[in-house]
Amino acid sequence: MINIGIIGIGFVASLHIAAYKKMSDVKIKAICDNDIEKLKVLEKDIPDVTIYTDIESIIKDANIDVIVICTPSFLHYECIKLCIKYKKNIFCEKPLTLSLKESEEIIDEVNKNNLNMMVGHVLRFWPEYIIIKDYIDNNRLGQIKGVYGSRLCQMPSWNIWNTDPKYSGGALYDLHIHDIDFINYVFGKPRDVVARGCHNEKYAWNNVSSMLTYDNFCANIEGSNQMSSGYPFTMTMHIVGTDASIEYIFKAGANLEDINSSKRELLFYINDNPVQKLDVEYFDAYENEFSYYIDCLQNSKKMEMVSLESVRDTMEIIDSIEKSLNTFRVLRTL
Numbered sequence: 083m084i085n086i087g088i089i090g091i092g093f094v095a096s097l098h099i100a101a102y103k104k105m106s107d108v109k110i111k112a113i114c115d116n117d118i119e120k121l122k123v124l125e126k127d128i129p130d131v132t133i134y135t136d137i138e139s140i141i142k143d144a145n146i147d148v149i150v151i152c153t154p155s156f157l158h159y160e161c162i163k164l165c166i167k168y169k170k171n172i173f174c175e176k177p178l179t180l181s182l183k184e185s186e187e188i189i190d191e192v193n194k195n196n197l198n199m200m201v202g203h204v205l206r207f208w209p210e211y212i213i214i215k216d217y218i219d220n221n222r223l224g225q226i227k228g229v230y231g232s233r234l235c236q237m238p239s240w241n242i243w244n245t246d247p248k249y250s251g252g253a254l255y256d257l258h259i260h261d262i263d264f265i266n267y268v269f270g271k272p273r274d275v276v277a278r279g280c281h282n283e284k285y286a287w288n289n290v291s292s293m294l295t296y297d298n299f300c301a302n303i304e305g306s307n308q309m310s311s312g313y314p315f316t317m318t319m320h321i322v323g324t325d326a327s328i329e330y331i332f333k334a335g336a337n338l339e340d341i342n343s344s345k346r347e348l349l350f351y352i353n354d355n356p357v358q359k360l361d362v363e364y365f366d367a368y369e370n371e372f373s374y375y376i377d378c379l380q381n382s383k384k385m386e387m388v389s390l391e392s393v394r395d396t397m398e399i400i401d402s403i404e405k406s407l408n409t410f411r412v413l414r415t416l
């Protein structure tokens with residue numbers, strides 16, 4: 083049995099909690115939030131759970147094996163530093179931190195202390211993205227000619243910290259990072275990066291278009307949390323090869339919390355053939371992600387699906403995109 087403690091019991095923690103409740107080898111032992119009212123409501127739902135309002139106290143708790151960090155992004159660094167101090171294994175929501183420098187420092191310390199840390203880059207565990215990667219790895223598309231991805235939504239309505247780049251890093255670190263991480267996972271680091279976008283009055287890059295150049299193709303990725311009210315949470319990924327292309331289109335309700343009413347379609351286009359709608363076995367990506375982490379912990383397996391090296395590379399690409407946005411320059415990444 084793995085005992086976990088969750089810090090920050092907001093939107094994403096509710097997805098985690100739903101997943102943990104389905105897992106027989108995981109127990110939610112403690113929860114922490116600085117909003118006592120939220121804690122009191124949730125306490126009734128989780129048997130024998132201890133509640134904390136202070137981050138250091140939950141991390142110190144000797145009954146906990148893994149700390150799950152679901153706080154606003156600016157607190158990830160501080161939480162992980164405390165986990166290192168108290169030698170706790172870590173599952174941290176994305177982004178790892180809000181800078182490449184902090185991420186590198188943390189990865190280094192986690193490795194030196196032999197702790198197990200995984201970052202919640204959930205697209206690596208998402209049914210349709212798994213199939214897309216499998217089609218590319220097995221050369222079902224031929225030579226890649228182009229990649230087009232997007233992630234478009236309204237500003238999250240359930241918090242205010244997202245509007246300030248000091249706390250969220252803007253849509254660049256909060257939203258765009260999902261697709262950038264997936265491209266890095268599938269194709270590795272690009273040769274260079276150029277990005278254009280628009281920011282709010284606090285300098286949060288909330289509309290971003292990035293172009294990642296590889297040897298034979300470019301990946302064009304768009305991210306925005308500035309869609310008009312009523313616009314559904316939308317994600318797309320279209321990969322075009324010399325023989326075939328694969329396209330994923332997902333539209334939820336007002337935001338990702340409406341995932342159950344989403345429309346999702348994965349299409350496979352082979353040259354000179356009728357389009358195929360691929361059968362997808364739907365499962366909860368968050369449960370899949372955390373089960374993977376627990377399996378690696380329990381069986382001392384290397385976390386190859388989300389290695390810390392690749393998390394670092396994703397942070398480096400995001401850092402280059404940010405520099406390109408700020409300077410209008412093309413940044414070399416190799």
Ligand SMILES: NC(=O)c1ccc[n+]([C@@H]2O[C@H](COP(=O)([O-])OP(=O)(O)OC[C@H]3O[C@@H](n4cnc5c(N)ncnc54)[C@H](O)[C@@H]3O)[C@@H](O)[C@H]2O)c1
Nearest residue numbers: 090091092093094115116117152153154155175176177241
């Ligand atoms: N993987 C995904 O699909 C996904 C989706 C959404 C959010 N996220 C990430 O999850 C994290 C949380 O996002 P969210 O949308 O759930 O935010 P949220 O605002 O809904 O929840 C954050 C919670 O942290 C609590 N909190 C704030 N300061 C605290 C402190 N000092 N001590 C203890 N608790 C504190 C808040 O009260 C709140 O309950 C972010 O890093 C975000 O990028 C990931």
